[in-house]
Amino acid sequence: MLQFDLLKTDPTSHARRGTLTLNHGVVQTPIFMPVGTYGTVKGVMPRSLEEMGAQIILGNTFHLWMRPGLDVMKSFGGLHGFEKWDKPILTDSGGFQVWSLGAMRKITEEGVHFQSPVNGDKLFMSPEVSMQIQTILNSDIVMQLDECTPYETNGKKTTEAEARKSMEMSRRWAKRSKEEFERLDNPNALFGIVQGGMFKHLREESLQGLLEIDFPGYAVGGVSVGEPKDEMLDIMQHTPHLLPAHKPRYLMGVGTPEDLVQGVADGVDMFDCVMPTRNARNGTIFTRYGDLKIRNARHKTDHQPIDTSCTCHACAGKSGVSWDNGGREGFSRAYLHHLDRCGEMLGPMLTTIHNLHYYLNLMQEVRQSLDAGHFAQFRAQFKSDRARGI
Structure with a gap:
């Protein structure tokens, strides 16, 4: 089941405001979707995700197929029951992961033959297999199996001919994905994926082919x-x-806060990226006023929170009241610097909570600006704030 209602459009750009109704709930768009590769957003409890405003999260078809396996997933009725998340879930097709295996895989028209990175078993992923796995996962949004066209091949920029060959196979795989999805009587929604590399006319050809299949x-x-x-x-x-x-x-795998706001202006409704969680684990924190490197020595004695305007647990503590409003329950930059230097797991947990809260709150502010008809003003203020520096 999928119903998309377009509520408002921005006269100064291609930005849109909408609602997306899925089997496990309604999603307000534009939206950022936290990535939960192995059935968990690293270091974050499901309750915390709900508290910070996550409406839909991602799961990874390839990795969940490898571990814990489909028998386990079947026994829980799918990914929702397994990871205790009752809101919508989107799963990718597994195509990017098998593509990234490099020499360990061989791509043919039928699908991809590869060795399991877990135990070395010989495995096969095809559009049909991807649909079968995602049906067992019972994700609200299923992605077609595609071939991710690389920017470079063997150290050289991918040619137009190479990009075309890849795009046309992805288009054929899209048709096979839909046929198998329908044969399985999957009650969820299947998305097609536009490919074509950096060639605009190939992107347009890819889209035309997908429109004929109809997703x-x-x-x-x-x-x-x-x-x-x-x-x-x-x-x-x-x-x-x-x-x-x-x-x-849906714009897949992008990106920075600036990318998200630009993407909304370009007409995108849905985003995902590992950046807020991965960067948090590596000591980079996103804020309204630019990025903060918590490993820098200057934070060793800093009593300030990450961002005085933020109401996340890391910045404002359990009260959810920002420091500017008198709350004093958040964690200092000095403490987070100390946790990082000592390798304490609480450090990346707190910075991950902050980064995700920032991304989700950013998208909430985008939606509010679209509702109020002030998106152009919001974009200008966003750029000014981020350029100011923290």
Whole structure:
């Protein structure tokens, strides 16, 4: 089941405000989706995700197939019951993971033959197998199996001919994915993925082919795969607003706070990225006023919280009241610096909570600005605040 309602459009850009109704709940868009590769958003309890406003999270088809395996997933009725998350879940197809195995895999028209990175077993992933796995996972949004077109092949920029060959196979795989999805009588929603590398006319051809197959939602894939930032932004500005206006649009694997706000302006409804969680574990913290490197020595004696304007647990403590409003229950930068230096697990847990809260709150502010008809003003203030520095 999927129903997308377009509530409002921004007259100064391609930005949209909508609601996405799925089998496990309603999602307000534009939305950022935290990534939970192995059935968990690293270091964050499901209750904390709900408290910070997460409406939908991701699971990884490939990794969950490897561990714990489909028999375990069947016994729990799918991923929701296994990880105790009762809101919507999107699962990727597994295509990016098998592509990233490099020499350990062989891609053919039938699918991908590869060795398991867990135990070395010989395995096979096809559009049909991906649909079968995702049906067992019972994710609300299922992604077609595609081939992720690389920016470079053997150290050289992927040619137009190579990108076309990859895109056309992904389009054929899209048709096979839908046929198997329907054969399995999966009650959820299947998205097609636009490919074509950095070639705009190939992106348009890919989309036309997917429209003929007809999906309830569409994604833009094959960006943030090693290309220069200006080329990624070029594809972002070109492709999303070409997708059907009456269906949800998903930009896969992007990115920074600036990327999200730009993506909304380009017509994107849904985003995911490992950046807020991965960067948190590596000591980089996102704030309204720029990025903070908690490992820098200058934070060793700093009594301030990460961000005085933030109401997350790390910054404001259990009261949820920011320091600017008199709350004094949050954790200091000095404490977080100390935890990082000592390798204490609480450190990345707190910084992950902050980063996710920041991303989710950013998208809430985007939605509020669209509701109020002030998105252009919001974008200008966002850029000014981020450029100011913390």
